[in-house]
Amino acid sequence: RQDIEFGWRNARAIGSLDIGQCVVVRDCAVMAVEAIDGTDATILRGGRLASEQAVVVKVRKPNQDFRFDLPATGIGTIEAIRETKGSVLAVEAGQSLLFDRQEMIAAADTAKIVVVGIEERQDGTLDF
Template sequence: MTEPASPVIGLIAGGGQFPLLFAEAAKKRGFRVAAVAHTSETDPRLEDFADELIWVKLGQLGKIIRHFHEHRVSEAAFAGTITKTRIFRDIMPDWKALALWNKIDIRLDDSILRAIAGALADEGIEIIASTRFLEHLLFPEGLLTKKKPNAGQWEDIRFGWRLARSVGRLDIGQTVVVRERSVLAVEAIEGTDAAIRRGGQLAGSGAVVVKLRKPGQDFRFDLPATGLGTIATMAEVHAAVLAVEAGQSLLFDQAAMVVAANKAGIVVVGLRCEDDELPAQCAGCI
């Protein structure tokens, strides 16, 4: 008797380790992985995890659709980062992507990704949450490091929380950098690390970094993520605190990240709050 074919899941991969982790987890669950890797972004090691893989340039939407149809993909996930500033210099849209691009009035992160997801859905390919196999990577609640925020840092966390929520509501970015209730940097297209460097350099030392999901964040797209690289960037500019919304972002290499944060004297804390205002009693929760 012929063995039933393994189900196939699609992966649209950007940079970083997330696509590798997604592919590995999917295979452990019995899926075959049909992956699309982006030139100059995706880690070549993805070839070791995917069953079927093609390389595309940014904007080759038609090629992605053909690859998924060829391998009978009905569900796919976005995983990994794309350097957003490349859309001004490296994008090479095919006719499918160009037609879609011209239909998008507001070219913000979620607007673009929702439009792509809609185009894929029209082709019978549903975009699923990138955390489907990786819920254990969601940022935990509580204090992760030895040091706790002091009273002044708690004030900055609350101040930054309110601002980050407002910035997220406008679909501009997910991170703000503050010190002594002054705004030093707001993340936009440059990404989190660049925003931390800019804000940290202005602070001199002691900056507080607050990273939240956008209100109504779609778990299929562009989840906030932190890891060793975040701590390295913060240490570079002598930033003091990283406060992240728990359960709403990804955390990579948690054990190594905590070791690095403790070594650098950086506070790392995960907090839960659905509102714009972080309650004052949060300081007593950890």
């Protein structure tokens, strides 16, 4: 939970700078920040640095135009996390696209990856 909260704050910060939507963390240390290379490349890069048990947090950018760019995850995201022995994918609930959701969840279950939706309350606390 601590890594998810830490990742959330950092993902929001890079999003507000219009850099990316995703961070990879382990033990409250940022392993990778998404840039132009995209989510899956970020996961592979950060996951290798983390060795294993990486936590991936993906959120929408605060000023994002949803007509053009929604945070999206899918089977490829799970495969990247599995490849690097990551443990968690946390996405912003109600603000993210999950492609092939049933297959994605099945792949996550098989790989023992926890997928969690998060919502930020008005007071800044997170609901899991």
